[in-house]
Amino acid sequence: MSVLPQVTQLRGKVLDFLFPKWCVGCGREGDFICSACGSSISRIVPPLCPKCGIPQPDGILCSTCIGRQMAVDGIRSPFRFEGVIRQAVHQLKYQNLRAIAEPLAALLAEYFTDNPVPVDVLVPVPLHPKRLRERGYNQSELLAKELSRLTNLSVVSDCLVREKQTPPQARTATLEERRNNVTGAFACLDRRLQGRQVLLIDDVATSGATLDACAVALKAKGASSVWGLTLAREI
Numbered sequence: 001m002s003v004l005p006q007v008t009q010l011r012g013k014v015l016d017f018l019f020p021k022w023c024v025g026c027g028r029e030g031d032f033i034c035s036a037c038g039s040s041i042s043r044i045v046p047p048l049c050p051k052c053g054i055p056q057p058d059g060i061l062c063s064t065c066i067g068r069q070m071a072v073d074g075i076r077s078p079f080r081f082e083g084v085i086r087q088a089v090h091q092l093k094y095q096n097l098r099a100i101a102e103p104l105a106a107l108l109a110e111y112f113t114d115n116p117v118p119v120d121v122l123v124p125v126p127l128h129p130k131r132l133r134e135r136g137y138n139q140s141e142l143l144a145k146e147l148s149r150l151t152n153l154s155v156v157s158d159c160l161v162r163e164k165q166t167p168p169q170a171r172t173a174t175l176e177e178r179r180n181n182v183t184g185a186f187a188c189l190d191r192r193l194q195g196r197q198v199l200l201i202d203d204v205a206t207s208g209a210t211l212d213a214c215a216v217a218l219k220a221k222g223a224s225s226v227w228g229l230t231l232a233r234e235i
């Protein structure tokens with residue numbers, strides 16, 4: 001019998017002792033998201049617009065998607081960007097709580113298993129090099145790497161790059177403004193992803209303009225399909 005499971009369990013216990021976890025929602029010690037806060041997470045449930053993934057009666061194309069041509073084949077997100085998920089993303093992005101990427105990716109993996117999309121490679125939405133230097137890490141890459149561990153899909157994080165620094169997508173910006181902000185912001189360095197079915201990974205989507213701009217760059221270098229999976233969605 002293998003002793004590995006026990007070793008892994010022991011390692012987990014030692015880590016918990018050295019780095020105790022507190023719930024990002026209520027502060028209770030134990031997990032990053034306690035079971036009470038976990039059960040209060042608001043999920044995005046069907047029927048959805050098949051393209052952009054927002055709730056839509058009868059599951060037909062929403063009015064926004066009818067009126068625009070998107071390069072991204074579809075976007076899906078398990079949760080609304082509010083409550084404990086909003087706090088978790090804040091901790092991941094701005095409070096250096098990198099370890100929370102693991103349970104968040106587990107939630108993504110669970111969703112992805114129940115709601116499969118065409119994919120053979122994971123690509124995190126890149127940060128601009130200047131933003132990456134300031135933050136020290138790309139939160140989307142952390143999520144992609146943890147998701148890769150859980151799904152055995154490979155991650156390619158050095159092909160798609162962000163060439164233009166864009167202001168954070170403000171809630172108040174119109175769809176048009178958001179699209180203009182990110183148009184041409186991304187590029188693929190080579191044709192490594194030619195013929196591949198790419199799944200873009202990001203923490204939050206708002207209008208989907210960022211994911212769409214990434215899809216334009218990936219398809220320009222031959223990606224056969226590009227879907228987006230984000231932990232949360234502003235609706």
Ligand SMILES: [Zn+2]
Nearest residue numbers: 023026034037
């Ligand atoms: Zn809690």
Ligand SMILES: [Zn+2]
Nearest residue numbers: 049052062065
């Ligand atoms: Zn739509």
